[in-house]
Amino acid sequence: MSSHLSAQVARRSRRRDIDPAEVIAAALELFLQRGFAATRMEDVARAAGVSKGAIYLYFPTKEALFRAVVQAGVVPRIEEAEAEVANFAGSARELLSSLMHGLLLEFWDTPSSGIHKLVIADAHHFPGLAAEYFHDISLRARDVMVAIIRRGIASGEFRDVDVEYVARVILGALDQQAVLRHSMQAHDPEPLQPERFVDVTLDLIMNGLLK
Template sequence: MNCPIKRWTRRKEARPEEILLAALSLFVEKGYSATKIEDIARVAGVTRGTPYLYFANKEEIFKAVIRELLLPKLPLGGEIVDEWQGSARDLLCQLFTTWWEVMGETQLSALPKLMIGEAGNFPDVLQLYHDEFIVPGNELIRRALAYGVARHEFVVQDMEYALHILSAPIVMAMLWQHSLCRCSPEPLESRRYIAASLDILLNGLLLRKG
């Protein structure tokens, strides 16, 4: 208002993030390859050349989207596990719910799709995602499982693979939302889906006779 100069300064600092947000929303909509730099620029409110002032090339924008928009979400999961006091069952439930709220319900949910679909041609991007997101994310789940085992709540036969199996339903839901859901009339009800996932993963299909 009374300080237009400052607002300009703020804009300058905000440029890179504006570009990344524009990039993410276009990657979500059309995929990485099909997104033109010019589109990103237009959505970000700048012109063709400006993204190159902040990022060396298109691939660096891809990496920056991961680094700046996705990775900052990881500590949330860390805090939950670090400070948990209750049952392991509830911890898993809380982790999944937070995961969904922070990633599944936002545009970030498109990133797994992008990694699977296009990052194969950009090994550096895939490596970044793997090293900085998948590995630490798996570590969170590992700790939650270990917590449950230590409390004699959980039985885990094969810890290494359990990680992938547990995360599979959530990841699949994110993938689904950005691909095959276009073919199905009814959308995925995410709360119900998470509940069903936890039920099967925790209790299994077999009738418990007891």
């Protein structure tokens, strides 16, 4: 207890150039693994290789950190999708296929795919966040999907369906897999094969079940 007086010198090491993005990445991973409530700020700090206090230099509260995680994870994704729709030159069917393959597959193995699950699970705690997320993300995603279907109808590729609700059906199927990916996939004796899922979904949506 008193034998290392000389070690008193050991002073706190100082880390320069803390990158908030590292904190966000660490927080996302932990929020997904253990949920928001069960993740301690200290865990985030350790995982990010940063001191507890340093987090508060960038995020005033745990809630602010959560919101940053959500923003950082989904805004780029939806922007990518919007850009692709705006620039895509091929048929509506090819566009839908490209989007689904590109997005679902691209994010399948990155933590970003779990943001949706995160918001669903923990948005209670943050009065405004659910509304904000819904408007900024969910509705934008729906708009993208609606635009694609409309394009297909306009071009004569697709039947004249209930565009709004068809968009909900397709997005629902996709989102649900992303959610399950982070909640119960570990227990599935046959974990989802994402490419196969996208292919089957496309086939079903395009051709239907009936002969």
